[in-house]
Amino acid sequence: MxxxxxxxxxxxxxxxxxxxxxxxxxxxxxxxxxxxxxxxxxxxxxxxxxxxxxxxxxxxxxxxxxxxxxxxxxxxxxxxxxxxYPWAFPRIRIDRGAIRFVLSGATLMVPGLTSPGGRLPGDEEAGDGYGNGGKELEAGEVVVVEAEGKETACMVGVLKMGTQEMEEKKKGPGIENGHYVGDGLWKLDLN
Amino acid sequence: MTDTATATDARPPKHVVYCGVCTLPPEYCEYGGTTKKCSEWLVANHPDLHSHLYSEDAATKGMSNLSLDAQKRAEKDAQKKAAKAEAAEAREKTQRAASKVYIKRVERNKRKYVTEVSGLEAFGLDLKKIAKEFGKKFATGSSVTKNAGGTGDEITVQGDVSDDIFDWLQEHHAEVPEDNIELIEDKKKKASAGP
The missing domain is CATH 3.10.400.20 (Sulfate adenylyltransferase)
Known part of the structure; x- marks a missing residue:
């Protein structure tokens, strides 16, 4: 966006x-x-x-x-x-390979989330606070995207597909038009 | 990173360091295209973080779980990005060296003048703010106006303050080289300008 x-x-x-x-x-x-x-x-x-x-x-x-x-x-x-306040938002994680695409403004695709490096809520073994209490997220919910091996979040956006559906389909766009680090909003200087 | 539902309450905000070069959190510097500069900045400002992020160990650990093919592609992409950033920087530099700031004195009504300053935007200055500064400093009207050709904006200051602006620019904005500032007085009207 x-x-x-x-x-x-x-x-x-x-x-x-x-x-x-x-x-x-x-x-x-x-x-x-x-x-x-x-x-x-x-x-x-x-x-x-x-x-x-x-x-x-x-x-x-x-x-x-x-x-x-x-x-x-x-x-x-x-x-x-x-x-x-990273702990205050529902979070998902993408694998390492997807970071560079996200940081250049591409739509976040589902395979980056379902691969071994990615984390989705509802997973038993998600751990690290990605489980979201075992609850799946629905399409239309705001979610923070973190990255494998990084501590800080790299993107925030609205889910285009419920996480349950992602697990089943394992392809297609996951988040479109998000706000990511290094984009225009990030670089906006207010002073 | 290990939060449960109960531990979420009233934790103090996390403090995140941002890179002074590319503004991203340092762990994302490698995607910004100015990795080398970012790394230097981090050494100077947060050496402990640098040793943590840029160690050999961390690099190999990060790469190991990508397929060889993807690794190659990522590397290529990073190189391309770096080259792009470098080219952009060089271009900006040459542009800066070539661009000039014109301070023009225009006769408005016999002995009354306005001063028009153009070309400041090439040096990354905010015209609106500078205009406000001029207005404050010289206690006159000062505004951003469209230039004659309609191609860009310039600052119009009421009164003949060209020399003062010249001095002010050198004092406050050293990034504008002295040689690049040019004072213009309208020739024809100069004869009637008096002292």
């Missing part, structure tokens, strides 16, 4: 009522973020709304991008937020 670097549009302050709505929405989408929400979105601080191309709005606090949203899609965290 942010493969090209872009110039941000207008920047405006978010009404406090809208700010509360965002807070509630974030909490609803990422319940595990609750203990940290006051650190990420302090109640009294003034959020800014930044319009960026393709009808994406980016919420930021001071110079820090926090969340972005494409039209009325789910609110997605910026990767810098994910890097701070």
């Amino acid at each position: 942010f493969k090209k670097e872009f110039v941000p549009g207008s920047r405006s302050k978010v009404k406090s009522s809208a700010q509360r709505a965002i807070r509630a929405k974030v909490l609803e989408t990422y319940p595990k973020l609750e203990p940290h929400l006051d650190d990420i979105l302090p109640k009294k601080e003034q959020l800014d709304l930044l319009k960026i191309p393709d009808r994406v709005s980016l919420y930021c606090l001071g110079g820090e991008p926090l969340f972005w949203q494409h039209m009325d899609d789910p609110v997605m965290p910026h990767l810098k937020v994910i890097h701070k």
Whole structure:
């Protein structure tokens, strides 16, 4: 989605009522973020709304991008937020071979997740917190993508296919149009 | 990385170091195309992390579970990317050396002048911010306007401040070489300019 670097549009302050709505929405989408929400979105601080191309709005606090949203899609965290609180999001892992494709903006394909290096939730032997409590993720859920042998997440996006289906089919696109490290949103300078 | 449902609560935020060259987390530097520079930066700033990430051991461990074919492809890809990044950098450098900043004094109304500054964007400066700075420094109106041909933007400062801008640029933006700045005064109007 942010493969090209872009110039941000207008920047405006978010009404406090809208700010509360965002807070509630974030909490609803990422319940595990609750203990940290006051650190990420302090109640009294003034959020800014930044319009960026393709009808994406980016919420930021001071110079820090926090969340972005494409039209009325789910609110997605910026990767810098994910890097701070990686345990608060449902995670999957890709194998080593897929990293370079993801980092150049390709659609994440399912074989990168089902191969021995990849991890999907619902696996018995997933371990490392990838099990998601044995629950499968459905299509349309926001998921953080980590990489084999790396500690930090490299991408965040919406699943195009449920993880159960992935296990069965083992091919096709898994996540399209995500936000990955080194893309336009990552490189965006707010100051 | 070993979290269970109970351990998730109220953990302090993790601090992630970001590479000063490519802005990625250092473990992803190898995909950024400027691996060599990133590695140097990491040695200078976070030597412990460097020894952890760039050791022989780590490299072989990472590669071993890829097939030989995939390894080759990945290597080729990385090389291509590095070459691309290098070429882009070189191009930018030459472009920078060739591009000039023009400070032009334009007569507006007999003894009143505006100063137009163009070419700053080639040096990676933000015109809007600089215009604001000029306005503050000289206590005059200063704005970003379309240039005559409509091909780009320039800064228009009210009043004749060309020499001051020249000095200010040298003081605050040393990345613009002195030789690349050119002062222009409108010749025809110079005669009527007075002292």
